[in-house]
Structure formats: C-alpha cells, structure tokens
Amino acid sequence: MGVFNGVFPIQAGKEEDARAFAAETFGARRPEFEAHLARVGVTRETWALQETPMGSLMLVWFEGDVEKAFAELATDDSEYHTWFRARVLDVTGVDLGTPSDDPPPAVLIDYRA
Template structure:
C-alpha cells in the first residue's frame, strides 16, 4: 500500500533564496544521502513546491511512503545527513522537524480508472 501526504510550512520572504539553495543542494550534491534517508524511513517519492501569494511564501511537500509511520521514522533517524537536514530546515524555515509533522486529513484522492 502507498500512503500519500501533502503538508506545508510557512517560509519568510527573506529566507526564500536560502531555501532554494538548500533545495538545490539536496537535489544535487547531497542527493545520494537524501535517497538513502528516504529508503531508511520508508519514503518512495517526494516533491517540493514553493507557493507564493502576495508577499507570503509557503513550502508545500508531497510525499508517498510505503510506511504509514514515515514521519515518526524520520524523527527517529539519527544519521549525519538527517541531523544536517533537520538543522537546515530549522535554520531556514524556523520549524523543528524533531517535533513531528501533523498530517492533514485526506478528503479526496481521485485516480483515473
């Protein structure tokens, strides 16, 4: 079974460029470590989006996981990369990933028959 999640975090305007640089680093030079972390925690797909409305910004994340406890698994992952990743998110987005993520309730999940 595949579990699907969408969640978001506010992002201050002055941190947008830092976040874009972080996303680029995760997607390039640290991609192998990112992939290994996802394998450890049960994530099979992840997409990040930057949403802007007027002067407000939000990071939106879409995740597919083979394990319904991927968020808890992530909290408990203590690898050097996970520690770096959580520290960077905390620095840039002012959000503590060690506290866990409250997932929104899925209300519609349509797929072509």
C-alpha cells in the same frame, strides 16, 4: 501506502535559502536523500515553493509510509538527518525533532486513473 500533503511557512527573506536547501538536497546530498526515502518506503516526493501575498510556503507532497518517514526524520542522529533538520528549522522555523500535537493534513481527494 499513505500520502502526505504539507505546507511549511518560509521565514521572511528565506526564499533563496529554501531554493538552496532543495538544490543541495537533490544535488550533492541526493544519495543520502534517496537512501532515506528508500528506507522509509517513499516512492515519490515533490517540493514546491509557493509565493503568496501572505508570505512564501514550501509545499511538500510524498507517497509512502508517512509515520515512518517523519519518525526517522525526528529521531535519526546521523550527520545527514541532523543537517536536514537544521536546514528545515532555519528555512521554515519548523522543528522536525519535536513532533507536533496537531493532526496531519487531511487528504480529501486522492484520485488515481
């Protein structure tokens, strides 16, 4: 099982949109969100909004099959995934449909008791 820790920039003035996106994802769209997580083997996921002097960031952490999770987000053309990609693009400017050539974040410590 892998771990993903990622930081996504929130576009200027989109903090309330980020909150609304999270609320809808975990509210009205929660069944679709949970179905996606189950299909890709994600057992836990957190989103946090961090406001900094350099701008706001969406911190995303999840445990599961990282490659499978991002592959489904990038390629699944269902209504839910199309909506999800569009919201991420609007709020962060990150296009999940276009895989990045950048390496994923390097996990330096992953402690478990």
